[in-house]
Amino acid sequence: MTMPHIAEVSADWVLDSRGVPTVEATVVLSDGRRSFAQAPSGASTGVHESLERRDHQSPRFGGRGVEGAVCAVRDEINGALVGMDVTDQEALDEALVVLDATEDRSRLGANAMVAVSAACARAGSEARGVPLWRHLAGERPATLPLPMVNLFSGNLHARGGMTIQDILVVPFNAPDQATSLEWAEGIYRSARLLLEKRSASTLVGDEGGFGAPSASSAACLALACEAIVGADLRPGVDVGLALDVAATHMVQSDGSYVLDGTTMSSQDMVTTIARWLEDYPIVSVEDPLGEDDWDGWRLAATTFDARVQLVGDDLLCTHLDRLERAAAAGCANAVLIKANQIGTLSEALAVGDRARDLGMRSVVSARSGETEDDWLADLAIASGAGQIKVGSVARSERLAKYNRLLRVARGPDAPPWAGDNGFGAIFERAE
Numbered sequence: 001m002t003m004p005h006i007a008e009v010s011a012d013w014v015l016d017s018r019g020v021p022t023v024e025a026t027v028v029l030s031d032g033r034r035s036f037a038q039a040p041s042g043a044s045t046g047v048h049e050s051l052e053r054r055d056h057q058s059p060r061f062g063g064r065g066v067e068g069a070v071c072a073v074r075d076e077i078n079g080a081l082v083g084m085d086v087t088d089q090e091a092l093d094e095a096l097v098v099l100d101a102t103e104d105r106s107r108l109g110a111n112a113m114v115a116v117s118a119a120c121a122r123a124g125s126e127a128r129g130v131p132l133w134r135h136l137a138g139e140r141p142a143t144l145p146l147p148m149v150n151l152f153s154g155n156l157h158a159r160g161g162m163t164i165q166d167i168l169v170v171p172f173n174a175p176d177q178a179t180s181l182e183w184a185e186g187i188y189r190s191a192r193l194l195l196e197k198r199s200a201s202t203l204v205g206d207e208g209g210f211g212a213p214s215a216s217s218a219a220c221l222a223l224a225c226e227a228i229v230g231a232d233l234r235p236g237v238d239v240g241l242a243l244d245v246a247a248t249h250m251v252q253s254d255g256s257y258v259l260d261g262t263t264m265s266s267q268d269m270v271t272t273i274a275r276w277l278e279d280y281p282i283v284s285v286e287d288p289l290g291e292d293d294w295d296g297w298r299l300a301a302t303t304f305d306a307r308v309q310l311v312g313d314d315l316l317c318t319h320l321d322r323l324e325r326a327a328a329a330g331c332a333n334a335v336l337i338k339a340n341q342i343g344t345l346s347e348a349l350a351v352g353d354r355a356r357d358l359g360m361r362s363v364v365s366a367r368s369g370e371t372e373d374d375w376l377a378d379l380a381i382a383s384g385a386g387q388i389k390v391g392s393v394a395r396s397e398r399l400a401k402y403n404r405l406l407r408v409a410r411g412p413d414a415p416p417w418a419g420d421n422g423f424g425a426i427f428e429r430a431e
């Protein structure tokens, strides 16, 4: 059977979940089929991320238009990919990387590249007649991922409240995908009731979590535990907590941090978070220190219980060279994978593969700016990472991904459930 080849690659702008333009790429195959995909966009971005190309010189969309990225797709990328085999994702992604030829993807733009990469993947899966996750998985151990579900947000994701960016719930003892989301919904509902009882706001942040009800991160952690109990679940037995400290955004010009109004050294940050690990059932800590504070990260890694997941987001930026450095220096034991931090789906999957080889975990993550596109759910399943971070169980750009997971879990030949990722064992000492 001859596979259809790529007849045309095109793009245009659409609006994302914050009402900001983003790239939608379309791949037309020689048999006339069309597939599309949309690029996500971060707010709490790291300096080591690949570049999101925006029309800063143009007055349109307040300088945030993506016309330059769209033109790159229609012209150069179209020229490079036309005629290629749509089912060979690695070759297509490699062609994008070679065409861009910059370290930071600033020529084409990582937003142009990721939209095209995902649209090609979707077209390839449709041409083969297999689900997207299976098309992307290849030999990888595809699994249905344990979700980290946003409950409370502060800082850049909710513009106020506590300084840590997100407190998430991890329903690690759930027996399957559907139950994990049912528990998350119960906790979210229970948290809303707690907030209403306190006459606190129930407005939600960019990822659907409630705006932090207190300027004290510890108070929010305590409230998250109350919400778990209120949902008739057991903190540390059924459900754990995860933090995205996003400490890069707390760093001052002298290298110190400001956490909940207090100026701190790296050592103080580690001591404070280590205390939270004692006081609350935390299974995962993301970005407890800034994106260039390698010494601070090492201190965190040697201070925290090694069973607690220590995730590099801004530190690693889904870049292989930074992952290698972190592994060699013993700075993190897990990597957050965001495809637009690097540029293509194949590169993002390669980072997950390398993490597995290095004995590190990975978490496939959405961005705070998302769209109704759901390719991320398939990427997470295909990667075999076993964990996904998409936001809360509210806002349809989040639910698009969760509902896709549910459809895959309920479909024929569903991949196995990832299970607890070893998180249950962290609390055995406390029993």
Ligand code: PGA
Residues within 6 Å of the ligand: 041, 042, 043, 044, 045, 244, 246, 313, 365, 366, 367, 368, 369
């Ligand atoms: P971002 O946030 O998409 O705004 O970067 C997500 C995260 O920090 O994990």
Ligand code: ZN
Residues within 6 Å of the ligand: 244, 246, 286, 287, 313, 314
């Ligand atoms: Zn993060």
